[in-house]
Amino acid sequence: MKVIDTKSDAESPQGAPFFVDRCRFTPTQGIEISSLQLDDDKVQNWPMVYILANDNPRQKSAYVGETTSVSERMSQHSKNSEKDLFTSVNIIFNQEFNQSVIKDYENRLIGLMAADGVYKLTNKNEGHSNLNYFSKEKYESMFDDLWEELRRMELADKTISEIEESEVFKYSPYKSLSVDQRVALNKIYSAIESDLSKAKPIVVQGMPGTGKTILAIYLLKALRDDEKFKDLNIKIVEPMTSLRATLKKSLKGVGGLNARDVIGPNDLANPKFGYNPEVEKPFDILLIDESHRLTARRGITAFGSYDEVNKKLGLPKESTQLDWALKLTKLPIFFYDASQSIKPADIDPNSFEEKLGDALRHPIRLENQMRVQGxxxxxxxxxxxxxxxxxxxxxxxxxxxxxxxxxxxxxxxxxxxxxxxxxxxxxxxxxxxxxxxxxxxxxxxxxxxxxxxxxxxxxxxxxxxxxxxxxxxxxxxxxxxxxxxxxxxxxxxxxxxxxxxxxxxxxxxxxxxxxxxxxxxxxxxxxxxxxxxxxxxxxxxxxxxxxxxxxxxxxxxxxxxxxxxxxxxx
CATH class of the missing domain: 3.40.50 (Rossmann fold)
Structure with missing residues (x-):
């Protein structure tokens, strides 16, 4: 059992040390409480955070959770076939834990470990939110000490600052959503839960830094984790080559997602990514990020491949990438900001309004600035x-x-x-x-x-x-x-x-x-x-x-x- 002193001073909380207790986890059996150094009463009734892990290099994966009863929670996990791959559990105890703290620590560990890359996280996206609670700053300081110990135990690799400065962290689906992002999410979910065959296009509009891309990634992960929607053909369409490469890299370490979930506009006509000429609308949902960068047939470098897509889709030669999305998907969701259109090839706002109508005139708006501290x-x-x-x-x-x-x-x-x-x-x-x-x-x-x-x-x-x-x-x-x-x-x-x-x-x-x-x-x-x-x-x-x-x-x-x-x- 690892004991980690904290740097907190004598204010509340008092900066009590962490205990990290590690033991074997066995599918169908869970854990042997007697193998733990923690007192039985704490194992059965105390708020804690835990990390289930599999250290096999071929399937190195982890699951982060929180519970008020480790014994009961491990028993539940032992009966869940999704947890059969795990072989050990790391139980994190602190005398000053409460339910607000363990929920916050769980969220932070999920976000950091997913971006750190030591393990592939299998957590589902269950809606993280920023929690405010008594003495949060003190507990945040204590968390830094815990993370350093996890690094020493080789459960983590990079420092917190290294992770938080990384692109993978910035585009993680485990981000906490802002209030207006959550409102947008609920509106989109309502449309999805209705009859998809009758769905109308949705436009999510926001200035730079309002979290359009994060919302698209979050939505993809949430839908994949939802039993009702996990079999739908859903893709993120990213028009920009550079950002597309970054998003592909970011999704590699996320359970349930992979790099093929992010495609370019031309990939919409590629059977490798779900296109089927025998199906009228082969894609159920397209999350079209940076949609102001979709192009028309002008000022582009590859007219040949562009014309080939139009021909394959049976569209007129002058059709745009916006036309492709509308033709091929039941529910296209456009993340849009006209002020970021930067070249003649970009589809002009008038064309967007002509094709999207009320969806563009009455968009879902994101207002909260999440990037620029100004x-x-x-x-x-x-x-x-x-x-x-x-x-x-x-x-x-x-x-x-x-x-x-x-x-x-x-x-x-x-x-x-x-x-x-x-x-x-x-x-x-x-x-x-x-x-x-x-x-x-x-x-x-x-x-x-x-x-x-x-x-x-x-x-x-x-x-x-x-x-x-x-x-x-x-x-x-x-x-x-x-x-x-x-x-x-x-x-x-x-x-x-x-x-x-x-x-x-x-x-x-x-x-x-x-x-x-x-x-x-x-x-x-x-x-x-x-x-x-x-x-x-x-x-x-x-x-x-x-x-x-x-x-x-x-x-x-x-x-x-x-x-x-x-x-x-x-």
Whole structure:
């Protein structure tokens, strides 16, 4: 039995030590109470947390639970065939546990262990919520000590801070939902529980950071865990290559889910992922994340494969990916934000309204800001600045919005933040050509040159943000919007290039076509449309940072203008 001292002081709770008692778990028999060092009365009647485990390398899995009677709970588990794979149980006892604490600890252990990756968790998604209770801060401090002991026992590997900075944790289906996410979940469930064959499209609308992607993942896991819906053909459709790779990686360690649950739009016509030409609507539910990035047949790179899908589905040549989703699924659920449409290929809002009608005019709204600590006020502030609404200057509690006067200060600050938070990244608009595309990472060639500083564009699209944690070389690159959209960053360091300037006559922000290098991003766009796409790109980039956004502006006039709105770092 392991005894873990805690760092809590003499306030309530008193910081009593934890006891971690480990014993064999046998299917049909459960545990032998006599093999435990804990007193019998505690085993039979005390609030505790436990971890069932199987350490066989071929099926290394775990289940986290809480109970007020370990003996009774283990007896129940021994009769449950789903628990037959487990061979041991780790029982966590503390003299100061109560039911609120063990529920909170259970939730935290599930979230951390699922992202840690030592075990594949088999827990079902039963609706976690943030609990408030007496002396919660003290118990949270005590939890840190418990986690370190679990690491020493090899039940966990990474530190809490390492896990919480990881993408896998950020996209875990075991997240606690906000109030408006739960309201949205209930509305969607009501539609699913009705006749799916008569279901109408649903639109979930929210600003960046309101938890659209998390809700989609949570919903997928909840439906797979629900006996009524587990056999439905459900997929998350992720239009963006980079985020799709990240979500696939995140779902690998989640019981009941796998990487094949996340597909791209073209995969909708692939039998490997559930398409069946003999069935009118082969998909029961499609959760279409970042649906504002679905494309039309314009400004794309692969017309051949695009046309092949339309042909296979019996649709006109000019049909869009939105048409594909509507044709192939009984209930399409679109997670949507028109302000994040960034190129001509993206289906325009008018087309969405034409096809979705009341679903788009009366969406389920997510309002609570879950990413940016500056809250919705910060996002509105950025939108107002970019869209020439001239908001009053303001600051935000617990959030850094900083303008750097020199590129040297910008990069020095970036290096400091990166050393403290490994999900800090540099991002930029498409104001430089991608000369290093396809070049080896070790190539001395650079894309972005500002003064005596030079940088390389992201050398990959798929999971560039996450790969920068494992390989510091990628963390030194500058990401484009396609590598950043949909992601949470600790700090976002944004270079506003010469593609966005201040019109000296009108005082308005305008796009500069001559300094915009995304060929597919400007084909066929009017000057006004291009300006809006560029503004939308910077809106996306400036709303990635959880704790702060740091900015360097290339254009002198625009830099002076933005000093009216930012804290200035000289």
């Amino acid at each position: 809250g919705a006020e910060y996002l509105n502030y950025i939108s107002d600045i970019l869209n020439d609404k001239h908001p009053a200057r303001r600051t935000f509690d617990n959030y850094e919005f900083v303008l750097h006067d020199s590129i040297d200060d910008f990069t020095d600050s970036f290096e400091q933040k990166l050393s403290e938070h490994n999900l800090t990244r540099m991002l930029a608009g498409y104001a430089w050509d991608w000369k290093t595309k396809g070049k080896p990472v070790a190539s001395p060639l650079k894309d972005i040159v500002i003064g005596d500083k030079s940088f390389r564009w992201n050398s990959m699209l798929a999971n560039w943000v996450g790969n920068g944690v494992a390989n510091p070389i990628y963390a030194q690159e500058v990401g484009c919007v396609h590598t950043a959209q949909g992601y949470d960053l600790s700090y976002s360091y944004v270079i506003i290039g010469p593609d966005l300037k201040l019109d000296p006559i009108t005082g308005r922000l305008i796009g500069d076509k001559d300094h915009y290098f995304d060929k597919k991003g400007k084909g066929g766009a009017t000057a006004e449309q291009l300006t809006q796409y560029i503004k939308n790109i910077y809106y996306v980039l400036l709303t990635r940072g959880i704790y702060g956004t740091h900015v360097y502006v290339v254009d002198d006039a625009l830099r002076e203008y933005l000093k009216c709105y930012c804290y200035i770092m000289k």
